[in-house]
Amino acid sequence: MSITRNLTARTRSAAALAAAGALTLAACSTTEPEAPGAGGGGTGGDGELTPVTLQLQWLTQGQFAGYYAALDQGYYEDAGLDVEIVQGGGDVVPQDALAGGQADYAIAWVPKVLGSIEQGAEITNVAQIFERSxxxxxxxxxxxxxxxxxxxxxxxxxxxxxxxxxxxxxxxxxxxxxxxxxxxxxxxxxxxxxxxxxxxxxxxxxxxxxxxxxxxxxxxxxxxxxxxxxxxxxxGTAMLQDAIWADARRLADDDAYADTTVAFLKASIQGWVFARDNPEEAATIVTEAGSTLGKSHQLWMVNETNKLIWPSTSGGIGMIDQAAWDATVEMAMQTSNETGATIITEEPPATAYTDEYVEQALTELKDEGVDVVGEGFEPIEVELQPGGN
The missing domain is CATH 3.40.190.10 (Periplasmic binding protein-like II)
Structure with a gap:
């Protein structure tokens, strides 16, 4: 086996993405966030919103439509949260931003984060958004x-x-x-x-x-x-992908952060339900949030992302499928790359994931009559145009 590295093209692309990744989008608020998670969960006694930073793993696009929809539709604000969505890029490692305190929550693929956890990152999968690869x-x-x-x-x-x-x-x-x-x-x-x-x-x-x-x-x-x-x-070698990750230490020691996590998950799920039921509007929301992708490409992306989420076969969006988790962990331990290395060398700790917070969020949404399973979900037909326009 030989390895060819297209370094020149890759470097140019990563540089451009890194520059673009500096852009951020924030929910409207009367207060500026002091620091990730400052102020605890929900609204304070003076009615101010709790600032929350969400680090994406890539640029603004339909892959993250649910979060942008939650921002646009006011679900985060209704939950007492002032959410800032920070886009990623070629040189951004979301789980590092989370573990390092630069974000309150992060979106990242499970196998990537398992490697970070083995290297010492104390973070937890609190909602497995993508059920399929x-x-x-x-x-x-x-x-x-x-x-x-x-x-x-x-x-x-x-x-x-x-x-x-x-x-x-x-x-x-x-x-x-x-x-x-x-x-x-x-x-x-x-x-x-x-x-x-x-x-x-x-x-x-x-x-x-x-x-x-x-x-x-x-x-x-x-x-x-x-x-x-x-x-x-x-x-049969699919691994779990986009999940919402939280700080494991803060979940254990900070009740306000734990409450914020439930509120954040509830509002995010509402955003994904909106994207499921209104894919065209969700695509428009992402475009208006700063994505430069063409109209048909953006709608295709939202539609295909919905297919990875809906219908949920695990009791509701965000719940971990134990078999899929176990398979991902097993492959992470056994799969070797071109250097012979594996992602991890031992089973991850019990804190690597939990359904505790997403279960609370789902229970509240079900009580409010929200369909969190999408059993009757049907994707729409999207006609791509030249260049995705």
């Missing part, structure tokens, strides 16, 4: 790549930065050892140019980028049948 490996239909075993001897793309573990779990499972690992930039240009045989893609982003690109042979947009898709959910 959105990661794909895609190849052209005429590439001869139809399953993981066909990646033998091929140029296989991945972004790295902890996004590669489902791919390596699939390669390990299939016994594929002879391949060239190519570090992808944050676009699909190298794949479309033929420099990568099988590229990493998220259902809600890069897959759309391909489908909104022009096929030079037809002059029309590419169609799904032009590609073969490896879905890690089908392969």
């Amino acid at each position: 959105g990661t794909l490996q895609i190849a052209f239909a005429d590439s001869g790549i139809q399953n993981v075993g066909d990646l033998e001897g091929k140029k296989v793309g991945s972004w790295g930065f902890g996004n590669e573990w489902e791919l390596f779990a699939g390669l390990n499972k299939a016994g594929v050892t002879n391949f060239e690992l190519v570090t992808q930039a944050f676009d699909m240009n190298a794949f479309l140019a033929g420099d990568i045989d099988a590229a990493q893609a998220m259902t809600y982003n890069e897959w759309a980028q391909v489908l909104e690109a022009e096929n030079p042979e037809t002059g029309e947009l590419y169609q799904p049948e032009d590609f073969n898709v490896i879905d890690w959910n089908d392969v």
